[in-house]
Amino acid sequence: MSMNRREFLQILAAASAAGFALNSRELLAAQGGEKLYDLPRFGNVHFLHFTDCHAQLLPIWFREPNVNIGLGGAVGKVPHIVGEQLLKTYGIQPGGREAHAFTYLDFAQAAKTYGKVGGFAHLATLVKQLRAGRPNALLLDGGDTWQGSGTALWTQGQDMVDACKLLGVDMMSPHWEFTLGHERVKQIIEKDFAGKIEFLAQNVKTTDFGDPVFKPYALREMNGVKVAVVGQAFPYTPIANPRYMVPDWTFGIQDEEMQKAVNAARGEGAQVVVVLSHNGMDVDLKMASRVTGIDAILGGHTHDGVPQPVKVQNKGGVTLVTNAGSNGKFLGVLDFDVKGGKVSDFRYKLLPVFSNLLAADKDMTALIDKIRAPYLGKLEEKLAVSEGLLYRRGNFNGSWDQLILDAMMEVKGADLAFSPGFRWGTSILPGQAITFEHVMDQTAITYPMSTLTEMTGEQIKTILEDVCDNLFNPDPYYQQGGDMVRVGGLTYACDPNAKIGSRIQDMRLGGKPLDATKKYKVAGWAPVAENAQGEPIWEVVARWLRDKKTITPRQLNTPRLIGVAGNPGLA
Amino acid sequence: MDMLRRTVLKGAGATGVLAGLLAAGVLKPTLAYANDWNKAAFEAKELDAALKALGAEGAAEHKDLVMKAPEIAENGAVVPIDVSSAIPNTASIAILVLKNPSPLTSVFEFSNGAMADVAVRLKVAQTSVIRAVAKADGKVYSTQKEVKVTVGGCGG
Numbered sequence: 001m002s003m004n005r006r007e008f009l010q011i012l013a014a015a016s017a018a019g020f021a022l023n024s025r026e027l028l029a030a031q032g033g034e035k036l037y038d039l040p041r042f043g044n045v046h047f048l049h050f051t052d053c054h055a056q057l058l059p060i061w062f063r064e065p066n067v068n069i070g071l072g073g074a075v076g077k078v079p080h081i082v083g084e085q086l087l088k089t090y091g092i093q094p095g096g097r098e099a100h101a102f103t104y105l106d107f108a109q110a111a112k113t114y115g116k117v118g119g120f121a122h123l124a125t126l127v128k129q130l131r132a133g134r135p136n137a138l139l140l141d142g143g144d145t146w147q148g149s150g151t152a153l154w155t156q157g158q159d160m161v162d163a164c165k166l167l168g169v170d171m172m173s174p175h176w177e178f179t180l181g182h183e184r185v186k187q188i189i190e191k192d193f194a195g196k197i198e199f200l201a202q203n204v205k206t207t208d209f210g211d212p213v214f215k216p217y218a219l220r221e222m223n224g225v226k227v228a229v230v231g232q233a234f235p236y237t238p239i240a241n242p243r244y245m246v247p248d249w250t251f252g253i254q255d256e257e258m259q260k261a262v263n264a265a266r267g268e269g270a271q272v273v274v275v276l277s278h279n280g281m282d283v284d285l286k287m288a289s290r291v292t293g294i295d296a297i298l299g300g301h302t303h304d305g306v307p308q309p310v311k312v313q314n315k316g317g318v319t320l321v322t323n324a325g326s327n328g329k330f331l332g333v334l335d336f337d338v339k340g341g342k343v344s345d346f347r348y349k350l351l352p353v354f355s356n357l358l359a360a361d362k363d364m365t366a367l368i369d370k371i372r373a374p375y376l377g378k379l380e381e382k383l384a385v386s387e388g389l390l391y392r393r394g395n396f397n398g399s400w401d402q403l404i405l406d407a408m409m410e411v412k413g414a415d416l417a418f419s420p421g422f423r424w425g426t427s428i429l430p431g432q433a434i435t436f437e438h439v440m441d442q443t444a445i446t447y448p449m450s451t452l453t454e455m456t457g458e459q460i461k462t463i464l465e466d467v468c469d470n471l472f473n474p475d476p477y478y479q480q481g482g483d484m485v486r487v488g489g490l491t492y493a494c495d496p497n498a499k500i501g502s503r504i505q506d507m508r509l510g511g512k513p514l515d516a517t518k519k520y521k522v523a524g525w526a527p528v529a530e531n532a533q534g535e536p537i538w539e540v541v542a543r544w545l546r547d548k549k550t551i552t553p554r555q556l557n558t559p560r561l562i563g564v565a566g567n568p569g570l571a
Numbered sequence: 572m573d574m575l576r577r578t579v580l581k582g583a584g585a586t587g588v589l590a591g592l593l594a595a596g597v598l599k600p601t602l603a604y605a606n607d608w609n610k611a612a613f614e615a616k617e618l619d620a621a622l623k624a625l626g627a628e629g630a631a632e633h634k635d636l637v638m639k640a641p642e643i644a645e646n647g648a649v650v651p652i653d654v655s656s657a658i659p660n661t662a663s664i665a666i667l668v669l670k671n672p673s674p675l676t677s678v679f680e681f682s683n684g685a686m687a688d689v690a691v692r693l694k695v696a697q698t699s700v701i702r703a704v705a706k707a708d709g710k711v712y713s714t715q716k717e718v719k720v721t722v723g724g725c726g727g
Contacts, residue, residue: 236643238645238646239643239644239645239721239723240723240724241724243645243646243723250645250651251645252641252642252645253642256639420724462722463722466721466722467722469719469721470721473719475642477642478642478643478717478719480643500698526724528723528724
């Protein structure tokens with residue numbers, strides 16, 4: 001007799017009901033699962049929102065951070081709360097399915113209990129189910145969709161373009177999309193998206209005359225209500241990513257232009273205006289306080305899985321700000337009740353996509369299989385087994401990043417190493433094999449060159465200070481939304497509340513203070529400068545993994561923190 | 572998109588290039604405006620000296636003097652700055668990059684009710700406050716904003 005997991009759990013549940021003393025977490029996991037997706041329709045205007053899926057077509061593991069520090073006005077405020085603080089804020093029961101989705105707590109064990117998350121075939125089923133009860137709902141993709149996996153890189157995003165069309169995405173806004181180069185972006189919009197998916201970005205203009213490059217917003221009639229969606233691209237794309245990828249375009253936050261777009265949409269009769277944003281949550285919160293006439297900002301970029309919207313007061317009323325996590329793990333559902341030409345009430349739910357609670361959609365499965373077929377041998381190559389949990393998220397380091405740093409330092413013979421503070425990349429459970437696909441999940445970018453550079457102690461400090469300010473500048477408009485550059489070999493202290501130039505202290509190499517004038521060999525990857533050379537980082541890491549075969553738990557190199565003890569973003 | 576406009580201007584050296592040349596001192600404003608060249612102000616190495624030479628000390632904030640500048644520069648070599656003044660009888664606008672070796676970048680004078688709205692592209696050597704100073708009816712007003720110049724990378 002073959003029994004699938006769900007049937008097995010149903011039998012367990014029946015046994016429990018019949019009085020058997022079964023008290024396993026498996027059982028608890030089964031109960032309540034079905035109810036999770038039983039979301040009654042509210043009102044007459046509906047948006048389904050996912051963001052930052054980073055090209056993860058298959059179900060994955062993804063550990064949320066235990067370090068996400070907020071400073072100044074953001075201390076203890078959403079999204080800068082982690083772990084138990086987050087559970088308390090939203091009244092989520094510890095140890096349950098949702099606690100697992102929204103926090104890092106007991107991650108490896110809970111991951112085994114509740115299974116993988118995301119996957120486009122499972123997401124497709126959920127979207128279909130929600131659309132059945134919400135006629136004419138719009139499916140919005142917040143971007144970072146065409147990057148993040150081996151297949152997305154090797155097909156220049158075509159796999160994700162095809163998957164999003166099949167999923168029924170209506171509109172999207174961009175960030176990493178631009179790292180495929182401006183010509184490829186235009187090609188996809190003109191060839192694949194025409195008449196199907198709106199590509200929206202009000203804040204991208206030509207560098208010479210400031211002409212708009214993309215449509216700023218799109219209007220739709222939904223159940224008798226005119227709605228507008230305004231697109232906002234990641235404002236710092238040409239700074240955080242290579243400038244040469246988008247040589248003729250300028251970005252920026254552009255509040256005033258946003259206000260004009262919102263006013264124009266209202267002028268065209270929109271009764272509901274939402275912004276599909278890739279600003280990052282802190283920037284969205286500030287923007288919501290300054291721009292009027294927006295009913296909701298559906299946000300991404302900072303990968304914050306935020307269970308409920310933050311209500312931001314501004315001169316025109318209230319704007320809801322959401323953030324819908326990453327890696328295909330969540331689907332946001334926003335319902336508005338629109339009466340007499342304006343929003344009278346709302347409901348919001350950020351649904352975790354648990355793959356074993358949602359059947360895989362057949363058509364999407366077939367497409368994913370077709371996409372993967374030419375690369376399957378390469379993707380499934382087992383490189384090593386990890387004894388410890390590997391994850392990336394966190395302000396200062398993650399065990400996956402530590403692994404990359406360790407590999408670079410050893411392979412390149414470097415004194416120290418830098419790895420970018422990216423927030424994408426899937427997790428690996430203890431005992432799991434690391435495949436080439438997993439390595440690509442952490443490294444698949446169009447500028448993957450690994451480098452070895454001589455830098456003085458002073459240059460090293462300048463870089464650390466610069467990146468640290470992008471993370472901890474008290475004004476969100478001066479932040480870039482990534483995490484601190486990961487550092488291997490070099491120990492340091494960090495005072496996030498200090499000003500740029502004074503945050504990084506006590507830098508030591510092998511216990512000795514770093515010499516400002518001495519030159520050190522620094523390994524790194526993902527250079528933003530044009531014409532950089534070097535072996536792709538995934539080759540460096542894969543070679544190191546093949547050589548090691550067994551990867552012991554990584555020792556995280558994180559800075560000694562000053563002045564943030566007790567911060568609710570620190571666990 | 573007006574391709575002709577683009578081609579013509581590219582051929583002639585786009586506005587940004589022109590501003591860059593000005594800032595770099597290659598194309599000296601002296602060539603064009605020899606008579607009005609405020610040598611002391613443009614060659615001042617300190618903000619206070621530049622302001623003094625401009626006669627722009629003790630400026631007050633005014634809501635109708637507005638500066639548009641990026642929070643973080645995409646390219647420190649050509650930072651787009653837009654300054655407009657709706658203060659009646661605005662006679663001049665000066666723009667200063669406080670941390671540049673010579674802070675004063677440009678002075679624009681308006682006469683006969685010309686609209687006081689200027690756009691420039693400035694070289695900003697390092698993270699700096701950009702200040703605009705306007706004169707109207709003998710009074711001085713200013714507004715400012717910090718523009719960050721960063722090494723880039725590591726985002727998202």
